[in-house]
Amino acid sequence: MVLIAAGGLWACPYLFGFLMFNVSVCLLDKHMANREKYLAAAGALLSAIFLFLMSNATSIALIITYLTLNSVALSFFGTVLYTIIIKYSPKELTGSASGLVTFAGQIAGAVSPLALGLIISLFNDSYNAAFLFLVILALLGTIVAISIKNNQAQPVKEYEKTTTIV
Numbered sequence: 001m002v003l004i005a006a007g008g009l010w011a012c013p014y015l016f017g018f019l020m021f022n023v024s025v026c027l028l029d030k031h032m033a034n035r036e037k038y039l040a041a042a043g044a045l046l047s048a049i050f051l052f053l054m055s056n057a058t059s060i061a062l063i064i065t066y067l068t069l070n071s072v073a074l075s076f077f078g079t080v081l082y083t084i085i086i087k088y089s090p091k092e093l094t095g096s097a098s099g100l101v102t103f104a105g106q107i108a109g110a111v112s113p114l115a116l117g118l119i120i121s122l123f124n125d126s127y128n129a130a131f132l133f134l135v136i137l138a139l140l141g142t143i144v145a146i147s148i149k150n151n152q153a154q155p156v157k158e159y160e161k162t163t164t165i166v
Contacts, residue, residue, distance in 0.1 A: 009064045017071035024079040036080045036087075040145035043076030048138035055131035077141065084148070 024039065032039050047070050054066035081101065089097040116130045123129035 012064060013068040013071040016068050017075050020072040021075040021079055024076045028079060028083055036083055037145050037148040039076050040080035041142050043073045044138050044141035044145055046073035047077065048135045048142065051131060051135050051138060055128060
């Protein structure tokens with residue numbers, strides 16, 4: 001594969017992930033109200049499948065294809081994550097809750113390359129062990145998503161409807 005063509009193909013996962021993030025927002029708004037956990041679970045399960053397929057890919061084209069499909073699956077999970085925070089957290093804590101989740105994601109993003117490097121070195125430079133670890137984490141994400149309680153958004157309390165002028 002020509003290096004320039006490969007560079008262009010590496011943009012596909014991010015481009016499709018961005019597009020599907022927007023599609024998943026529309027899907028959530030129109031068809032998945034109070035059923036967000038199913039979209040998150042599907043995204044996590046599909047991510048596990050595509051990570052497994054990527055670990056067994058035999059060509060760069062297949063790797064990019066599975067990475068793109070994984071990015072699409074993760075866009076569904078990511079959309080639901082922020083939807084749940086906004087929908088179910090107390091309104092006065094929505095910003096703090098979003099910030100905490102974003103902070104945790106940044107910590108995970110910083111620690112994961114170290115963890116994967118450690119796993120690869122512990123298993124005699126085997127990338128299969130690292131992919132298996134990622135697949136297991138995605139499957140755990142599926143279980144967590146399914147276990148989310150779909151409580152209805154809390155109605156506004158009567159005292160919150162009134163405005164007091166001081």
